[in-house]
Amino acid sequence: MSTRNTIQRKLILDTVRSMCGHPDAEQIYSRIAENHPHISKATVYRNLNLLSEMGEIKKVCVGEGADRYDLRTDEHYHMRCRKCGRIFDAPDAAARVALSGATDGFEVESVNVELIGLCPDCKI
Amino acid sequence: MSTRNTIQRKLILDTVRSMCGHPDAEQIYSRIAENHPHISKATVYRNLNLLSEMGEIKKVCVGEGADRYDLRTDEHYHMRCRKCGRIFDAPDAAARVALSGATDGFEVESVNVELIGLCPDCKI
DNA sequence: TCTCTATTGATAACGATTATCAATTATATT
DNA sequence: AATATAATTGATAATCGTTATCAATAGAGA
Numbered sequence A, B: 001m002s003t004r005n006t007i008q009r010k011l012i013l014d015t016v017r018s019m020c021g022h023p024d025a026e027q028i029y030s031r032i033a034e035n036h037p038h039i040s041k042a043t044v045y046r047n048l049n050l051l052s053e054m055g056e057i058k059k060v061c062v063g064e065g066a067d068r069y070d071l072r073t074d075e076h077y078h079m080r081c082r083k084c085g086r087i088f089d090a091p092d093a094a095a096r097v098a099l100s101g102a103t104d105g106f107e108v109e110s111v112n113v114e115l116i117g118l119c120p121d122c123k124i
Numbered sequence C: 001t002c003t004c005t006a007t008t009g010a011t012a013a014c015g016a017t018t019a020t021c022a023a024t025t026a027t028a029t030t
Numbered sequence D: 001a002a003t004a005t006a007a008t009t010g011a012t013a014a015t016c017g018t019t020a021t022c023a024a025t026a027g028a029g030a
Helices: A007-018 A026-035 A041-054 B008-018 B027-036 B040-052
Strands: A058-060 A068-070 A078-081 A088-089 A095-099 A109-119 B058-060 B068-070 B079-080 B085-087 B097-098 B108-120
Touching: A007 A026, A007 A041, A026 A041, A041 A058, A095 A109, A095 B108, A109 B097, B008 B027, B008 B040, B040 B058, B085 B097, B097 B108
Parallel strands: A078 A109, B079 B108
Antiparallel strands: A058 A068, A078 A088, A095 B097, A109 B108, B058 B068, B079 B085
16 A cells, blocks of 8 residues: 555645635644644645645645645636735636647646736735 | 946846846856856845846746746746756747636736646656 | 554754845945 | 945845654554
8 A cells, every 4th residue: 555544644634625715834734733733744744745646635836935735626727916925716717828739849737827916905 | 326236236137148048046146156256145146136126037936946037028938847847938829828807806917827747858 | 463664743954045234335425 | 536325245144935854653454
């Protein structure tokens, strides 16, 4: 066998799924530590990476600060506020990426689209 | 007055412009240090940020590793090889992002598009 | 139950970048 | 040209996010 069902891994997955928004590893760790103060931060990082590779969650690399984690695993785009730093899912209609075959022999496997600007709160 | 014309700043700009590809701060520093071993790495980082803000060059945040710098300042997209880590400019026809107004009140100022996959060399 | 290996917890190490601060230097003003 | 002054530099410490290390622990199959 290759991966085991540890209670930590389950706990981390459940926690990510219970959190709204796009929490980073630190926030996920803090939430878990409220009830399980003995968990190690390394375990959280390790399992977030593992769960991403397993396709259970998605790691979101943004242009600034820590990586975030997303329970949505389907392809969708993000909007990041340059002022408050929060990220939001872009409405399906907001952005569409059209790929053509003219990629000079580069084989595209995935697409990362980040819309940077001002969120409604920070626009005021 | 607000910004001064230091020889370091000019040197850094010239060096970025002379380098092909998408060098990171470390590579730019090394190139400069070949002829100007007294320059400080902090000066390189500081000026790369400044020059980006001034619009002379463009900082490119990629999903992995150090930020890169680009002499092209017009909007264009990048393709990053997940194997060798190199990034390439996407051909104009390769990807087009269509933005609609349906962004839930989020005001989009700029767009960052990264196509991740395998470059021709690594595909073999 | 025993064995084996994935996983954990604790912490050190790492890479990239920014902060600090005294010394220097570019520029406006005299 | 000499002076004043504030931006900038160089050197280095500090920071942040993350990964590496490694002995101890604990799932899961035999």
